[in-house]
Amino acid sequence: MSGGDLDGVGDLFAIAARELRTVVRTPAVVALSVVFGLTVVAVAAAGSGARGGYVPLVLDLLPFVEALVPLLAVALCYRAVLSDRESGELDVLRTFDVSRPAYVGGVYLGRGLAVALVVFGSLLAAGATVPMLSPPDPTFLALNEAADSPVAFLRFSVLAVLFALAVAAVALAVSAAARTARQAIALAVGLLVAFVVGVDAAAIAGLASGTFGVDAVPLALAVSPNGAFRSLVLGVAVETGGAGSPVAALAGLVGWVVVALAVAVLTAWRPVE
Amino acid sequence: MTDESTTMPNPEPATTAETVPDESTGENADVDAEPDAEGGRPAVAATDLRHAFGDVGVLDGVSLSVAPGEIVALVGPNGSGKSTLLRFLARVRAPDEGTVTVGSTDTGGGRARVGYLPQQPGFRAGFSAADTLEFYAQFVDEDVDVAGVLERVGLADAAGRRVGALSGGMTRLLGLGRALVGDPAVVVLDEPASGLDPGMVERLFDIVSDLADAGIAVVLSSHNLGPVERTADRVVVLDGGRFVADGDPRAVVESVGAADLQTAFGDLVATEEVTGR
Numbered sequence: 001m002s003g004g005d006l007d008g009v010g011d012l013f014a015i016a017a018r019e020l021r022t023v024v025r026t027p028a029v030v031a032l033s034v035v036f037g038l039t040v041v042a043v044a045a046a047g048s049g050a051r052g053g054y055v056p057l058v059l060d061l062l063p064f065v066e067a068l069v070p071l072l073a074v075a076l077c078y079r080a081v082l083s084d085r086e087s088g089e090l091d092v093l094r095t096f097d098v099s100r101p102a103y104v105g106g107v108y109l110g111r112g113l114a115v116a117l118v119v120f121g122s123l124l125a126a127g128a129t130v131p132m133l134s135p136p137d138p139t140f141l142a143l144n145e146a147a148d149s150p151v152a153f154l155r156f157s158v159l160a161v162l163f164a165l166a167v168a169a170v171a172l173a174v175s176a177a178a179r180t181a182r183q184a185i186a187l188a189v190g191l192l193v194a195f196v197v198g199v200d201a202a203a204i205a206g207l208a209s210g211t212f213g214v215d216a217v218p219l220a221l222a223v224s225p226n227g228a229f230r231s232l233v234l235g236v237a238v239e240t241g242g243a244g245s246p247v248a249a250l251a252g253l254v255g256w257v258v259v260a261l262a263v264a265v266l267t268a269w270r271p272v273e
Numbered sequence: 274m275t276d277e278s279t280t281m282p283n284p285e286p287a288t289t290a291e292t293v294p295d296e297s298t299g300e301n302a303d304v305d306a307e308p309d310a311e312g313g314r315p316a317v318a319a320t321d322l323r324h325a326f327g328d329v330g331v332l333d334g335v336s337l338s339v340a341p342g343e344i345v346a347l348v349g350p351n352g353s354g355k356s357t358l359l360r361f362l363a364r365v366r367a368p369d370e371g372t373v374t375v376g377s378t379d380t381g382g383g384r385a386r387v388g389y390l391p392q393q394p395g396f397r398a399g400f401s402a403a404d405t406l407e408f409y410a411q412f413v414d415e416d417v418d419v420a421g422v423l424e425r426v427g428l429a430d431a432a433g434r435r436v437g438a439l440s441g442g443m444t445r446l447l448g449l450g451r452a453l454v455g456d457p458a459v460v461v462l463d464e465p466a467s468g469l470d471p472g473m474v475e476r477l478f479d480i481v482s483d484l485a486d487a488g489i490a491v492v493l494s495s496h497n498l499g500p501v502e503r504t505a506d507r508v509v510v511l512d513g514g515r516f517v518a519d520g521d522p523r524a525v526v527e528s529v530g531a532a533d534l535q536t537a538f539g540d541l542v543a544t545e546e547v548t549g550r
Contacts, residue, residue, distance in 0.1 A: 018397065025398070088394060088395050091360070091391055094365045095363055095386055098412060
C-alpha cells in the first residue's frame with residue numbers, strides 16, 4: 001500500500017525525492033559529477049595554491065569554479081521540466097492536482113540538492129589537499145593564521161553552493177520555458193556564455209567607453225551570477241577588500257534565484273482553472 | 274456529490290448543434306451537466322467546446338456527456354481533434370470556449386480527478402513499474418494498493434521491471450495503471466491500443482470493460498474499430514470539428530447501411546475534408 005494525502009508541501013517533497021532518484025540513476029549525470037569532482041581536486045593538487053594554504057587555494061580554484069559550476073548546474077537542470085513535458089508526465093501530474101509552485105519547487109529542491117552535494121563535496125575534497133600538500137612550517141611567507149584558515153575555504157565552498165543554486169534556478173527556468181530540446185540547448189548555452197564571459201566583457205566595455213564609472217562596476221558585476229559570486233568570494237571568503245558590495249552581490253544571486261523560479265512557475269504550464 | 278466546473282474565457286451559449294442531425298444516430302450528445310433522463314448526473318460533461326490552433330479550427334461547438342459506467346469511443350480521422358478534445362476532458366488544457374464539468378463523489382471539496390492516459394505515455398527512466406505507480410500514489414488522498422493496480426492492468430509480474438525494459442504494450446498498460454491510481458470516476462484514454470498486437474488489444478479492451486463494470490466512465494479514442502464496436506456503449510465520430518455521428522455502435526453502423534463500424538467510418542468521414550489538424 002502506498003499512502004497519499006499530501007498537501008502542497010508534501011507534493012513538493014515527493015517531486016524532490018523523484019528528482020534526486022532520477023539524478024542518481026542517470027549514468028551521464030553521475031559521470032559528469034565525478035568528472036567535476038576529479039577536476040576540482042586535480043586543480044587543487046596540481047596548482048601551487050594547496051601548498052600555500054587555504055586562501056591561495058581559493059584563488060587558484062576561483063576561475064575554475066566560475067566556469068565549471070555553471071556547466072554542472074546547467075547540465076543537471078536544463079531539461080528537468082522539459083523532459084516531463086516531452087514524456088507527457090507533466091500533463092499526468094496535472095490530473096493529480098499538483099500545483100505549479102509545488103512542482104517547480106520540488107524539481108528545484110531535488111536537482112538543487114544534487115548540485116549542492118556535488119559542488120560542496122568536491123570542494124571539501126579539494127580543501128583536504130591543503131593539510132596534505134602544504135609544508136609544515138612555511139617560512140617564506142608571513143602568514144596570518146587568522147587570515148588563512150579552513151573557515152575561509154568553508155566560506156568559499158558555501159558561496160560556491162549558493163552560486164550553483166542560482167545557476168540551477170536559471171537552468172530550471174530555461175527547462176520550463178523551452179518547448180523543444182533545441183530551444184533549451186540554445187537558451188542554456190546562451191546563458192552560460194553570458195554568465196561566464198558576457199557580463200564581464202560588457203562591464204569592461206562600459207568602463208572603457210565611459211558609459212559608467214568605476215563605482216558602478218561592482219553593481220554591474222552583481223548583475224551576473226558569476227560576477228556576484230566572485231565579489232562575494234573576494235569580499236567575504238578571503239576578505240581581500242575592495243571587491244565591491246557583498247550586499248549587492250548577495251542580492252544579485254538571491255534575485256536570480258527568485259526571478260528564475262518565478263519564471264519557471266509561470267511557464268511550466270498554463271493553468272486550466 | 275460535488276461538481277467541478279472548468280469555465281473557459283468568453284463562454285457563449287451553444288448555438289451549434291454538436292451533431293449533424295442527418296448523420297447522427299442513437300442518443301444525442303446534447304447533454305450538459307444537468308441530470309440525464311434517468312436522473313443520474315453525468316460523470317463528465319463537455320459543453321459547446323470550441324478551439325483553434327491559430328487560424329485552424331479544431332473543435333466547433335462540441336458537446337459530450339458520459340454517464341458513470343459508460344464507455345464512449347471517440348473515433349475520427351488523424352488530425353480530427355480527438356486528442357485535443359480528450360485533453361480538454363482530462364482538464365490538462367483549456368479550450369478557447371466552452372466548459373468541462375466533472376462530477377465527483379468527493380465531498381472534501383477537492384478537485385475531482387480524471388485519470389488520463391496520453392497518446393504516448395512516458396515515464397522516468399530507471400524507475401520500476403511499481404516505483405512509478407508509488408510515486409503517483411503519493412498525490413491522492415487515499416491509500417493506494419499499487420500491487421492491486423498492477424494486477425488490474427495485467428502487470429503484476431512486471432512490477433519490478435524497469436520502465437525502459439517494458440514492451441510498447443506493457444508501457445501503455447502501465448500508463449493505464451497510472452491513470453487508475455486513486456480510483457478516478459472518469460478515465461480518458463488517448464489511443465490506448467495504438468501499436469499493440471491483436472492479443473494485447475483484446476486484453477486492453479477487456480480491462481476497459483472491467484472498468485466500466487466497476488462504474489467508471491471511460492472515454493477513449495481508437496482506430497481499432499473492431500474492438501470498439503464490440504466494447505463501446507457509444508461511438509462518437511469526430512470530423513471537421515463536429516460530431517458527425519453519435520450513438521450505439523450498431524445504430525451508427527445501420528444508419529449508413531454499412532456492414533460494420535470500419536465500413537461505416539469510411540462512409541461517415543469519406544466526404545469530409547481532412548485538414549491535418
